[in-house]
Structures are given as C-alpha cells and as structure tokens.
Amino acid sequence: MIHHIRLIGLLISACSVLLACQTHSKRPPSDIRAATDKEMAQVKPEWIEKECNVGLYEELFVACVTVTAKQMPVLDVNRREQFGEHYDPAEWLECMKQSAESGKRGDGGCDMFKTRRVENPEYWPNPSMPPVQWPAAPKDPVYRSWMTSRHYFEALCKAEAGEFIYKTVSDVEGVYLVRPMNYVYTGDIFDKYVQYAPYVRSRGFGRRTDAREFRFVGQNKYSFFENPLPYHLSQIEINRFIIGDPSYFEKPKVADLTVARYSGYTGLPVPNGTSADMDRQMRVEYAKQVKARYGLTWREIRRPSDFEKGVLGSEIAIVDLASGEILALARGFAMAEQVTHAPSGRMQWSFPCPYNEKRQDLYSFTQAVLKPAAH
Structure with a gap:
C-alpha cells in the first residue's frame, strides 16, 4: 500500500513538472x-x-x-x-x-x-559575389549525455561564444542590412522551436519598433543606412506611429527598385522643435542598387542535441559585399527556461552569452569593425 502511495506521488510530481498530464491534453x-x-x-x-x-x-x-x-x-x-x-x-x-x-x-x-516560423530571407545585392564562407562547427563538440540544459549552455558559451574581428575598415559611409529579422509576436518569443536566433535578437534585431537606421545614422556615425525594399515596405504600418517624415510612407513608383536608403538624420535637437521634428530629419529614398560596400547578415547554427536541451546558437557577420569576405563575426547562445508566470508550456530565453557591456547592440559591434567616415 505504501509502495502504491509513493508511486502515485511520483506520478503526480512528474505530471506537475512536465505539464504533460494537464496542460495540453x-x-x-x-x-x-x-x-x-x-x-x-x-x-x-x-x-x-x-x-x-x-x-x-x-x-x-x-x-x-x-x-x-x-x-x-x-x-x-x-x-x-x-x-x-x-x-x-x-x-x-x-x-x-x-x-x-x-x-x-x-x-x-x-x-x-497555430505558431509557425516566419521566414527571414537574405537579400544579397551582388549576384556575382562568391558565397560567404561561414566557419564550420568544431570537430569536437562540447555536448555530453549527462549535461543539463544549464551545463550545456555554459559549456557552449565558454568554448565558442565571442566576438571575432578579423579586419577593420576606415572611412565607411554606410551599411546595408542583408538579412533583416521580422518582428516576432509574443507567442513565438515564448516558443521553444520557432524562435529565431535569440542571441541575434538580443543585439537589436526584430523589435517592434525596429527603425534601426536611427541608431546607425547621425553625427559621428554613418551618413546612410540601407534596408532591402521588401522589408522596408513591411514595416510601414509599424513605423507609422513613431516616425513622422512622409518619405517613409511613400510607395515606390518604379517597379525595379530594390533598396530603401535612409539619410539626413543628425541625432541633434532641432532649434525650437520637438523630438518628432528631430525624427523628421531622416529621409528615405528608393534605389535600384545598394550603395554600401559592406553588409550585415546572420544565421542560426546547429549543435548536437541543441533543440532537445533548449539551447540555441546564432552568428552575426559583417561582410564585404564585393568579395563575400567575413570581416568580423559575433557568435552567441541562449537557453530556454520555463516561464512560471506565463500560460503553461511557455518558455523564455535566458540572457544570451556573451554579454559585453560596451557593445550590447548591433551598431556598437558594427562601428568597431567599420569605422564611420567623418562628416
């Protein structure tokens, strides 16, 4: 009898931990x-x-x-x-x-x-550019069968995470974003599978008000920033409530345009103006070709048993758009953890590694590699 009671207690405990017996039946x-x-x-x-x-x-x-x-x-x-x-x-x-x-x-x-992944395509501007040579995964993986999610996350952070700068460039006028990240809704953020590259997202990709050009363009920064036109058009309704310049909301009048280019913003207050007047300094023009020599892209990386352990890795690369050479790479990982205050079955992502107080966002990493020209 005591054995049966203990067995029932174990079953109840397991059900509570896994949420399988009560949440999604x-x-x-x-x-x-x-x-x-x-x-x-x-x-x-x-x-x-x-x-x-x-x-x-x-x-x-x-x-x-x-x-x-x-x-x-x-x-x-x-x-x-x-x-x-x-x-x-x-x-x-x-x-x-x-x-x-x-x-x-x-x-x-x-x-x-109903949650499914939203694709985030790359928009390479130069068809003749050689393929980007991403680094291969280590030959000796750090995963061991006894590892918990936390052990695995910490081992990957120690062995692989970091920023790797191979070459710097001076007097750079502007940057092109090869692979934007679409905004992810709450249900996707809390999901173990469909969440795209949480480390990349932590560097500033895919936020609701993702007008990244305001971070890249300005005094002592780049003179212009470029997005693929399809991405810009997808953001018009989102940005309508935070950006006042009419050029943001004009649709292209020519069919073969491929790029949205942002410029004119100083980041400085407008005399006798408001913050909205300062935002209106930024102008958008559409173009047939990318003007920038260098671009930003990212990818997910797979490691043994990563989905099973809820540990995801990703990389951000700064690329020469003429040669396909990677000038710098940032690699990081994030771990999924159960959300105690959210609907059952939801996950949240631990603060990704590596954490660099001086370079938390995408711009600070980029300008360490591509030095903005004085203007």
Whole structure:
C-alpha cells in the first residue's frame, strides 16, 4: 500500500513538472455545432488574413476558423523547428470555438496551437559575389549525455561564444542590412522551436519598433543606412506611429527598385522643435542598387542535441559585399527556461552569452569593425 502511495506521488510530481498530464491534453469538444459546407463557402480570404476577428456572428466565425484550420499544414517531424512546440490545427480549432463561447475572441489564448516560423530571407545585392564562407562547427563538440540544459549552455558559451574581428575598415559611409529579422509576436518569443536566433535578437534585431537606421545614422556615425525594399515596405504600418517624415510612407513608383536608403538624420535637437521634428530629419529614398560596400547578415547554427536541451546558437557577420569576405563575426547562445508566470508550456530565453557591456547592440559591434567616415 505504501509502495502504491509513493508511486502515485511520483506520478503526480512528474505530471506537475512536465505539464504533460494537464496542460495540453485534448480539450473537451465545444458545444457549438460544426460549420456546414454552405457556411464555409461564404468565408472570404480577407477574413482569414485577419484571423477571423472581423466582427462575424458566431456561425460565420466558426466557419472561418474551420476553413483556417483546414488550410494549416500538417506538422512535419523532419522540419520540427518550423512548427511551434504545441502546434495542432485540431486543438487550435477547438480552442477558437471555445473562445467564441466565452466571449474571448482574439485574446491570443489559442496562438500557441497555430505558431509557425516566419521566414527571414537574405537579400544579397551582388549576384556575382562568391558565397560567404561561414566557419564550420568544431570537430569536437562540447555536448555530453549527462549535461543539463544549464551545463550545456555554459559549456557552449565558454568554448565558442565571442566576438571575432578579423579586419577593420576606415572611412565607411554606410551599411546595408542583408538579412533583416521580422518582428516576432509574443507567442513565438515564448516558443521553444520557432524562435529565431535569440542571441541575434538580443543585439537589436526584430523589435517592434525596429527603425534601426536611427541608431546607425547621425553625427559621428554613418551618413546612410540601407534596408532591402521588401522589408522596408513591411514595416510601414509599424513605423507609422513613431516616425513622422512622409518619405517613409511613400510607395515606390518604379517597379525595379530594390533598396530603401535612409539619410539626413543628425541625432541633434532641432532649434525650437520637438523630438518628432528631430525624427523628421531622416529621409528615405528608393534605389535600384545598394550603395554600401559592406553588409550585415546572420544565421542560426546547429549543435548536437541543441533543440532537445533548449539551447540555441546564432552568428552575426559583417561582410564585404564585393568579395563575400567575413570581416568580423559575433557568435552567441541562449537557453530556454520555463516561464512560471506565463500560460503553461511557455518558455523564455535566458540572457544570451556573451554579454559585453560596451557593445550590447548591433551598431556598437558594427562601428568597431567599420569605422564611420567623418562628416
């Protein structure tokens, strides 16, 4: 009897720790009836784009989320990092139907069952540039089977993390961002799999108000900064509330433009002006070709058992856009930890390594390698 009680206690403890017995078990079906074919035929693509939160009455809302669930891809175990830890179209559908019952549509409570990666493509400006030669992984990995996540994280930080400057350049006028990082919503940030390169994000990529040009352009800084045009256009609505200059929101009038170039900002107060007047110094122009000689990009790196242990690595490179040479590299790691105050199953990322008080963001690392020209 005592043995049985101890066994039950161990099972309860394990369930509490792993959250597997209570958090993501299949929820009981909603009392709302299933959508009919006729109702689903009325669903419009723009409703799905807005996740069905467009003021639909209950039957059409259920039809909309049902169509959405049918369009969600099946989880591919061979590409596990492309899908959230709790990705499940059927579970998402039931959760959304129950949100309609409880009056909590659109509160984000079901997002974890739909979370997928948002791709962050590279935009190389020079097709003839040789491929970038990223450093290979160490031949002798530091991972050992006995390691906890914390042990593994600390071992990788000690063995591999750091900033490596191979060459510096003086009198640099501007910089091009080869691979911007899209803004990641809360559900993605807390996910073990789909979070892109948390170390890179910690250096200033992918923030909600990611107008990085204001950090790079100014007095004693670079005279211009460049983004791929598709990324700039994707940020227009986000930046509309923080940047006042009209040039930010003008759409290109010529089809073959590829670059958004920012210049004119000094970072100095405008006489008798406000901070908004100072921001309006920054102007945007569209161009066919990248003007900068040097660019910034990043990539994820894989190490043995990294996803299993919740330890992710990534690298930032400063690249010569003519030769493909890497002038400098920053490599770091971050560890996923359970969030005690967030919805069950959510993760947060520990403060990544390495930590450099003097060079915490992307600009401070860049200007240590590409010395801005005096202007």
